[in-house]
Amino acid sequence: MFIRVCVCALRRQxxxxxxxxxxxxLLETLELTNTKLTLQLINDNNKVRLLLELYRLQGNMxxxxxxxxxxxxxxxxxxxxxxxxxxxxxxxxLSQDENGVVLSLGADSQRLIVSAKPFRLDIMEGRxxxxxxxxxxxxxxxxxxxxxxxxxxxxxxxPNGPSSISLDFSLPGVEHVYGIxxxxxxLKLKTTDGGDPYRLFNLDVxxxxxxxxxxxxxxxxxxxxxxxQRTMGIFWLNAAETWVDISQTHYRNPLHIPCTQAxxxxxxLAYHQCRWNYNDQEDVAAVDQxxxxxxIPYDFIWLDIxxxxxKRYFTWDPHKFPQPKDMLQGLIDKRRKMVAIVDPxxxxxxxxxxxNEIRSKGxxxxxKDGGDYEGWCWPGNSGYPDFTNPEMRAWWASMFAYDQYExxxxxxxxxxxxxxxxxxxxxxxxxxxDALHGTWENRDLHNLYGLYVQMAxxxxxxxxxxxxxxxxxxxxxxxxxxxxxGAVWTGDNxxxxxxxxxxxxMCLSLGLVGVSFCGADVGGFFKSPSTELLVRWYQTGAxxxxxxxxAHLDTPRREPWLFGPENTALIREAVRQRYALLPYWYQLxxxxxxxxxxxxxxxxxxxxxxxxxxxxxDQFLLGEDLLVHPVTEExxxxxxxxxxxxxxxxxxxxxxxxxxxxxxxxxxxxxSSIPVFQRGGSIIPRKxxxxxxxxxxxxxxxxxxxxxxxxxxxxxxxxxxxxxTFNFDKQKQFIHRRLSFANNALxxxxxxxxxxxxxxxxxxxxxxxxxxxxxxxxxxxSVLTLRKPGVNAGVDWTVVLQ
Numbered sequence: 001m002f003i004r005v006c007v008c009a010l011r012r013q014x015x016x017x018x019x020x021x022x023x024x025x026l027l028e029t030l031e032l033t034n035t036k037l038t039l040q041l042i043n044d045n046n047k048v049r050l051l052l053e054l055y056r057l058q059g060n061m062x063x064x065x066x067x068x069x070x071x072x073x074x075x076x077x078x079x080x081x082x083x084x085x086x087x088x089x090x091x092x093x094l095s096q097d098e099n100g101v102v103l104s105l106g107a108d109s110q111r112l113i114v115s116a117k118p119f120r121l122d123i124m125e126g127r128x129x130x131x132x133x134x135x136x137x138x139x140x141x142x143x144x145x146x147x148x149x150x151x152x153x154x155x156x157x158x159p160n161g162p163s164s165i166s167l168d169f170s171l172p173g174v175e176h177v178y179g180i181x182x183x184x185x186x187l188k189l190k191t192t193d194g195g196d197p198y199r200l201f202n203l204d205v206x207x208x209x210x211x212x213x214x215x216x217x218x219x220x221x222x223x224x225x226x227x228x229q230r231t232m233g234i235f236w237l238n239a240a241e242t243w244v245d246i247s248q249t250h251y252r253n254p255l256h257i258p259c260t261q262a263x264x265x266x267x268x269l270a271y272h273q274c275r276w277n278y279n280d281q282e283d284v285a286a287v288d289q290x291x292x293x294x295x296i297p298y299d300f301i302w303l304d305i306x307x308x309x310x311k312r313y314f315t316w317d318p319h320k321f322p323q324p325k326d327m328l329q330g331l332i333d334k335r336r337k338m339v340a341i342v343d344p345x346x347x348x349x350x351x352x353x354x355x356n357e358i359r360s361k362g363x364x365x366x367x368k369d370g371g372d373y374e375g376w377c378w379p380g381n382s383g384y385p386d387f388t389n390p391e392m393r394a395w396w397a398s399m400f401a402y403d404q405y406e407x408x409x410x411x412x413x414x415x416x417x418x419x420x421x422x423x424x425x426x427x428x429x430x431x432x433x434d435a436l437h438g439t440w441e442n443r444d445l446h447n448l449y450g451l452y453v454q455m456a457x458x459x460x461x462x463x464x465x466x467x468x469x470x471x472x473x474x475x476x477x478x479x480x481x482x483x484x485x486g487a488v489w490t491g492d493n494x495x496x497x498x499x500x501x502x503x504x505x506m507c508l509s510l511g512l513v514g515v516s517f518c519g520a521d522v523g524g525f526f527k528s529p530s531t532e533l534l535v536r537w538y539q540t541g542a543x544x545x546x547x548x549x550x551a552h553l554d555t556p557r558r559e560p561w562l563f564g565p566e567n568t569a570l571i572r573e574a575v576r577q578r579y580a581l582l583p584y585w586y587q588l589x590x591x592x593x594x595x596x597x598x599x600x601x602x603x604x605x606x607x608x609x610x611x612x613x614x615x616x617x618d619q620f621l622l623g624e625d626l627l628v629h630p631v632t633e634e635x636x637x638x639x640x641x642x643x644x645x646x647x648x649x650x651x652x653x654x655x656x657x658x659x660x661x662x663x664x665x666x667x668x669x670x671x672s673s674i675p676v677f678q679r680g681g682s683i684i685p686r687k688x689x690x691x692x693x694x695x696x697x698x699x700x701x702x703x704x705x706x707x708x709x710x711x712x713x714x715x716x717x718x719x720x721x722x723x724x725t726f727n728f729d730k731q732k733q734f735i736h737r738r739l740s741f742a743n744n745a746l747x748x749x750x751x752x753x754x755x756x757x758x759x760x761x762x763x764x765x766x767x768x769x770x771x772x773x774x775x776x777x778x779x780x781x782s783v784l785t786l787r788k789p790g791v792n793a794g795v796d797w798t799v800v801l802q
Contacts, residue, residue, distance in 0.1 A: 001174040001225065004138055004245040005236050006166045006197075014197075014245070016166065021118030021137025023050070030101065035088035037103065040069060041119050041139075050141055054112070054121075056105055057086040062112065062123060064133065066167075068141060073160045076444035078239050080455070081481040083259045129172050131232060138168040154427040156443075157368060157434050163443070169234055171225045176614045178602075179223040179233075179513050180244055182216040182478075182490070184208055187505035187602060187617035189223075191248045200242040202447050202477045204422035204429045207494060207526055210502050217420060217491045218478035219447040222257060222513040228609040239448040239479060261483040261516045262458070263593035266723035267299045267337060268413075268472040268487070268517075269585045270694040271575050272548035274302035274339075275557070280320035281327045284338075287559060288331065292692060294561040296572045297579050299693045301331070302339045302415065302548070311379035312352050313342045314399055316407050324407030335695035337411040339474070343418045344387065344453045347379035354399070358385055363392040366436040373435045375423035384421055387452035388437040388445060393459070400460030410465065413472040414457050419450040420477040450477025451485070458485040468725050474546075478515065487517035487546045495524025495555075500537050501632045505617040507544055511598030516589065518600075519546030528555050531563045532634065532671065538571045539674045540630035542578040543622065545585075545599050570672055576690045577674065583685040583702060587719035588623045590736075599623070607644040610662075616642060625682035625707075625716070626653075629667070629675040638668045641675055649680035651707045680709030683716025683739045698723065702793060706741050713742040717751065720793060735794045747798040748791070 006014070022043045029040040037054040049069040057063055063086075067075055094102040100115040105123070110130075113122045121133040141164075150156070171177070177189045180198055192198065192213065200219035208216055221236040223244070235257065236242065273291070278284050284301060291298050309315040316324050331338055346355050346364075358364055364372040364383045372383055386392050402408055423431050433443035442449075454475040461471035473486035482488060490506050493499045503520035510518040522541040523529050529537065538560070541547050551558055560571040578585075588599045598605065599622065603613035606624050619629035619641055627650060629641040641664070643650045648661030653676045659665055667675050678684060684707075689700045706714050721727065721734040728734040736751040791797045 001171040001177055002136060002247040003169045003171070003177070003223065003234070004136070004166065004197075004247075005169070005221075006243040006245075007164055007238055007240045016138050016140065018136040018138060018168075021120075021134065021139065023119040023134070023137075023139050024117040025052075025100070025114060025119045027096070027098070027101065027116050030096075032091065032093055032103075034090050037091060037114075039114065041066075048141075054091075056089045056091050058089055059086065060110075061086065062105065064121070066139075066141065066165075075163070076239070076440050078237050078445070078448065080448075080452075081237065081257075081259070081479065083484075129170075130230070131234075132170040132172070134168060135170045136168040138166050140164070140166045154432065156427070156432070159368075159434075160441075163240075165238075171232065174225040174227055174232075175248065176227065176604075177223055177225045177246060179220070179509060181220050181509045181513060181515075182218040182506070183213055183509075184210045184216065184490075184502050184506060185213065186211070186615075187508050188615050189246055192245045193247055198244040198246070200244070200447065201428075202420040202430070202450055202479075204418060204420050205491070206429075207492065210498050217476045218450065218482070218488060220478065220480045220482075220510075220513045220515065222480060224512055226604055226608070226614060228611060231608070235480070237480070239445045240443055241446060257480055257514045257596070259481050259484050259514070260594065260596045261514065261589065261592040261599075262486055263470065263589060263728070264487070264517060265470050265472055266582065266586050267694045269545070269582060269589065270299035270547070271297060271542075271578060272300040272302060272339070272546075273298050273559070274300075274304070274548055274550040275555075276304040276551065276553045277306035278303060279306075280317075281323065284327055285330060288334070288336065290559055290561060292334075294568055294572065296560055296568075296575055297690055297692050297694075298336070298575070299695070300337045300339050300413070300548075302341075302550075304341050304553075305343070305378055305417075306553075307340060310347065312347050312349070312354065314354055314405050321407075325409060328407075328409040328411055332409070332411050335693045337413065339413045339415050339472070340408075341415045341417055342457065343378065344416065344421060344449075345375070345377035345379065345382035345384060345418060345423075348374060348381045348383055349379075355383065357395070358383065358392075361391075361395065363389060363395065365431070365442070367432070368434045368436065370436075373431070375431070376425040377418060377422055384423075384431065384435075386437050387449060387456055388440070393452060393456035396456040397460035397463055400457070401464050408464075410469070414461060414474075416450070416453050416457055416473060416475045416477075419453040419475060421449055447479045450475055451479040451482045454478070454482060454485040468727075470724055470726060480514070483515045483517065487519070488515055489518065489546060489548065490520040492525045492552075493521050495527040495529035495533065497533060497632065497634050499524055500533065500540060501618065503540065503544065504620060504630070504632075507600055508598075508602050508617060508620055511545075511600050512602070512605075514596055514598075516592040516599040517545050519544045519548060521548065521550040523549050523551060523558055525550055525552050526555075527552075528558070530634075531567050534558065534563065535567055535570045535574075535671060536631055538574040540632065542574040543628045543630065543674070543676065545589075547578055573672065574674065579690045579694065579697070580686045580688065581684075582694055582697070583687060583718065583720075584623070584626070586723075587685075587717060590719045591623075603627075603642070603644050610644050612642060613644055625679045625684055627677040627679070631669050631673060631675070636669055638666055639675060640664050640666050641677075643677065645679075647711050649707075649709055650677040651680065652676070653678050653705075678705065678707045680707050681712040681714050682707050682709075683714050683741065685716070685718045685739075695723075704739065704746070706746065708741070713740055715740050718748070718793060737793065744801045745798050746801070747796075748793075749796050 023041045026040045031038045039052045041050040051069045053065040055063040092104045103112045111124045123131045198213040199215040201215040223234045365386045367373045435442040458471045458473045507518045561568045645661035688703045716739040718737040737748045
């Protein structure tokens with residue numbers, strides 16, 4: 001597999017021919033310390049020199065930085081994405097001659113070979129080449145090029161000259177690569193031979209096309225390769241417009257960006273009801289009551305841009321929402337919440353406090369002439385705060401304080417849309433590349449803008465609570481590291497079957513590069529779904545991490561009860577399945593927060609040597625123990641699911657029927673079917689009592705589903721905390737239990753000795769004692785049912801079955 005990464009200047013970079021490298025390494029400039037290698041490279045045509053820095057990092061990673069030795073202007077180096085620089089490991093010189101140097105990387109007999117002429121870098125394991133850099137000779141940096149370019153009516157001046165860069169990576173023997181979201185395409189990346197490259201450039205895209213490498217709302221320049229032998233990753237830490245070519249020439253240490261998914265409030269994992277727009281306070285109250293009348297749980301109702309006073313964010317329409325606190329209190333009384341939109345384009349209006357403060361503080365992005373950059377968006381003429389400025393972000397965060405954001409309360413959270421940023425009259429509906437963020441042009445850092453908007457907003461929600469409460473912020477634009485601040489969604493999709501299908505690989509791709517909290521608009525944003533499509537979308541969305549229905553202003557209303565009693569019942573059942581599984585969802589996010597493991601993951605992540613899983617993207621795993629194959633074909637009478645794992649058994653969670661692994665299983669389906677399987681040898685916690693919201697279920701008992709396996713003892717876990725504060729981290733107030741079933745005994749033991757049991761339930765205490773329980777065992781299906789065990793979730797216990 002050959003990969004070419006280009007920053008800007010695509011046509012010129014693609015014109016380069018492989019095998020004609022312009023660069024050689026000047027070995028006489030090599031300097032090696034215990035943790036770092038530096039080496040100069042020279043372009044033999046124009047004599048421009050580059051400085052290469054190489055580090056060996058903990059976690060089996062190698063970091064390479066290449067910059068001009070004497071640049072006209074230094075390149076922008078992306079801040080705030082890595083939490084801190086990963087710890088280094090020692091480098092040692094094995095050999096050196098006039099052709100190059102060989103370094104020991106320490107782990108698994110790995111070596112790094114730097115070849116001098118032409119310059120090339122190879123990472124080896126034994127005799128095997130794992131990855132090569134510049135093996136095709138496509139390294140270029142700041143070559144001769146245009147100082148001005150035109151896009152339609154827009155002229156892009158380049159006062160610092162051309163700044164493009166290109167580099168090639170080769171992964172010998174690799175056939176499957178993934179990542180570099182966001183694209184509406186298959187999970188496995190396709191070759192771009194004879195077609196367009198994948199583009200990473202955050203844009204507001206209207207009704208985006210499917211199976212297209214075009215840029216969408218977010219960009220994460222992380223690519224993973226996988227084979228039966230190993231998993232490797234490439235992280236291109238650059239926030240400028242990037243193009244990626246992939247050419248086919250032919251989970252042992254998976255890559256995780258060194259920052260993990262924010263641990264959301266438990267309620268954020270429940271169901272969200274949204275549309276553009278709920279009309280007024282009375283409409284919100286009627287929708288809220290409709291869920292109760294039809295016995296459908298939900299946790300959040302959302303307000304889009306029409307709730308504001310003339311698209312002035314941090315305000316309320318005085319006629320439609322005159323008493324927002326009364327509205328929010330009504331939701332609090334039912335233990336529900338609200339999300340209101342706050343976009344980063346600010347109406348230019350001298351009577352608008354937000355605009356006046358940003359302008360007076362000099363916090364707007366500037367145009368090339370030094371004036372405030374202005375463009376057209378929902379409010380009309382708008383300014384764009386410079387979120388790359390830490391002072392601007394701190395001020396923005398302060399605007400979420402209860403005494404600043406009038407009408408807000410503790411149960412109101414935030415949605416950041418249009419933060420690519422969207423500029424209706426800008427080139428490609430975004431900001432001009434020569435707009436200025438301090439001393440840096442937008443071209444240098446464009447893809448970071450949305451991350452900074454979400455970062456500042458999340459910090460504001462934390463600050464307003466005195467640092468106690470976890471925030472919930474949804475963003476449309478994102479970059480590597482956005483997972484630290486909340487959730488993302490796949491943008492303005494369409495109500496058709498293909499958009500339902502593509503939501504699965506789009507979310508899988510995001511999860512692989514660290515963004516676990518993702519989902520798609522249930523029902524499709526544009527157009528109107530058929531009742532069958534709407535039902536199937538609810539059934540799919542109920543098993544994706546972020547579960548929200550949303551619709552365009554011009555579409556007919558589509559609350560779940562508007563399509564007849566039969567469809568209402570089907571949607572109700574899908575939503576109730578989501579609520580019953582919230583304990584499992586919550587512990588998966590706890591692990592995503594601590595380890596970076598994706599919540600929704602491709603089959604190959606767990607079955608690393610099963611080549612049949614490498615291209616599967618119409619089904620997925622939740623954690624390692626639930627397999628989901630949604631029905632995404634119109635009029636389907638059956639689906640074929642691949643059940644992985646030789647010797648594994650899988651149980652249909654609805655019927656408890658047992659199936660062997662390593663087979664393609666045909667499953668007859670009806671409109672009520674959601675094919676879901678639990679892996680044998682696992683224990684999954686659920687809550688059988690589903691109430692109007694997740695908070696109403698807080699003190700309800702847990703039900704453990706034990707699936708037996710001939711291969712192993714059954715194991716699982718249970719994680720519990722208060723569901724909304726940082727006390728799990730700061731005060732160590734949580735319960736984390738290791739569950740196991742072996743030798744006819746079901747037991748619970750602590751995962752950690754340093755946690756304090758934050759007991760949230762009123763179970764009777766069976767303090768480590770053995771107890772005889774009432775149970776039923778269906779030998780034909782290997783189903784064991786325990787009735788009212790009466791044990792405390794926060795202490796050690798064992799129950800013996802006789």
